Amino acid sequence: MIKEVIVVEGKDDTAAIRRAVEADTIETGGSAIGQAVLKRIALAQQRRGVIIFTDPDHAGERIRKIVAAKVPGCKHAFITQEQAAYKGDIGVENATPETIRQALASLRTEYDGAVSMLTMEDLMAAGLIVHPEAASRRLMVGKKLGIGYCNGKQFYKRCAMFQITREEFEAALEVLK
Numbered sequence: 001m002i003k004e005v006i007v008v009e010g011k012d013d014t015a016a017i018r019r020a021v022e023a024d025t026i027e028t029g030g031s032a033i034g035q036a037v038l039k040r041i042a043l044a045q046q047r048r049g050v051i052i053f054t055d056p057d058h059a060g061e062r063i064r065k066i067v068a069a070k071v072p073g074c075k076h077a078f079i080t081q082e083q084a085a086y087k088g089d090i091g092v093e094n095a096t097p098e099t100i101r102q103a104l105a106s107l108r109t110e111y112d113g114a115v116s117m118l119t120m121e122d123l124m125a126a127g128l129i130v131h132p133e134a135a136s137r138r139l140m141v142g143k144k145l146g147i148g149y150c151n152g153k154q155f156y157k158r159c160a161m162f163q164i165t166r167e168e169f170e171a172a173l174e175v176l177k
Contacts, residue, residue, distance in 0.1 A: 001021075001022045002022065002023035002024075003049060004023075004044075004049035004050055004075060005041075005049070005051070006024070006025045006077075007025070007063075008026070008027055008053055009063060009092070013025070013091065013092040016097075017100060020097035020101050021101060026050075030059070030063075038067070041071050045073065050074045052064050052067050052076050055091045056078065056079055056148060057081070057091075064076070074110055076109075076148075078103060080143055083095050109162070111161060114161055115160065117159070117160075117164065118156070118160075120156060122166075126169075127176070128141060129152035130152075137176055140176060141176065142158075143175075144174075145162075145172045
C-alpha cells in the first residue's frame, strides 16, 4: 500500500495505478482543475502526502505545474513518452504495471525555495541547451535523473527543485557517451 495519495488525470490512470500497486488516487478530470479538486489534494498532502503522476505530455505537465504551485511539497513520479505510448496515445493508462512501480520507486520530492547546485553554463557545457541536439540530450539525461522531459529553462528549474547534485548530474551525463 502506497501511503501517499496519487494525483492522476482520469479514471483510466487510476485503473492503471491500481493494476500496479495498492493506492488511493485523486483524479483531476483533465487540465481544467477545479478549486474543489485542489482543496482535496491540499488536504491529502496535509494528511498523507501527495504524489503527482501525470501523463508525459503538454497537458500532463500543465496539471503537474498547477498542482505543485497550489500544493507545495508534493512528490513527483515520471515516465517517458515511450513508456506511456500505445497506438499513438500518450498516457499513464498505457504504462505497464512494472513501469508504474519503477516510477513510484524513483520519486522526486520538491524542495521549495531551492537554490540550484548547477548553473545554466553547466547545462550549456553538457549540450542540454543551445545545442543542435539539446532536446534529445535533455530527454536522455532527464530520464536518467528521473525528472522527465522538459525544455531547457524547465530542466534547470527541476534540477533546482529536486536538488540534483553535481555528482548526480555528471553521472547522468554518462548516457550521452
